[in-house]
Amino acid sequence: MIQILKPIFSFLMFLIVLFFISTILTITTSYPVWLCAVFSLACASVAAWFAWKLVSGEKTSIGIAVISGALILGGLCFIVGFLSPMVFAKDTNQGPLIGIFIAAPLGVIFGAIGGYIYASRQNTGVDG
Numbered sequence: 606m607i608q609i610l611k612p613i614f615s616f617l618m619f620l621i622v623l624f625f626i627s628t629i630l631t632i633t634t635s636y637p638v639w640l641c642a643v644f645s646l647a648c649a650s651v652a653a654w655f656a657w658k659l660v661s662g663e664k665t666s667i668g669i670a671v672i673s674g675a676l677i678l679g680g681l682c683f684i685v686g687f688l689s690p691m692v693f694a695k696d697t698n699q700g701p702l703i704g705i706f707i708a709a710p711l712g713v714i715f716g717a718i719g720g721y722i723y724a725s726r727q728n729t730g731v732d733g
Contacts, residue, residue: 611660618677619653625680625709628687632705652676667724674720675713682712 627645630636655673658665665673686708690700 607660611657614660615653615657618656618680619649621680621684622652622676623649625676625683629683629705629709648676652680664727665724667721667728670720670724670727671717672720674723675717678716678719679709679713683709 623645626648627641630641630645634641651669652673655665655669656677683704685704687701687704690697690703694700
């Protein structure tokens with residue numbers, strides 16, 4: 606069962622982080638499209654690699670866990686905050702700003718903290 610979940614979970618995290626980073630860069634910066642795409646692909650690849658290791662139960666370094674946790678949880682919170690106002694309140698034009706200014710930054714902060722706690726417990730051998 607784990608062998609089936611690894612590629613599915615990794616691909617899902619890749620897509621979430623790719624959408625998150627590319628949308629944020631497109632909205633907030635005026636960088637060239639190719640630079641945004643390369644950076645988004647790099648971040649999404651790191652998140653997918655970490656998700657693969659997470660499902661496998663392999664140890665990761667604290668730095669990678671912090672960055673990946675921030676990317677993954679930030680991306681999940683961004684998608685929920687960005688897309689859900691468009692689904693539930695179709696007549697509001699400022700609904701997606703919740704995802705950009707509130708949900709994504711909080712997700713990044715809590716994801717980084719969670720990644721640090723996960724990696725430090727994993728590396729010291731504490732299980733709960």
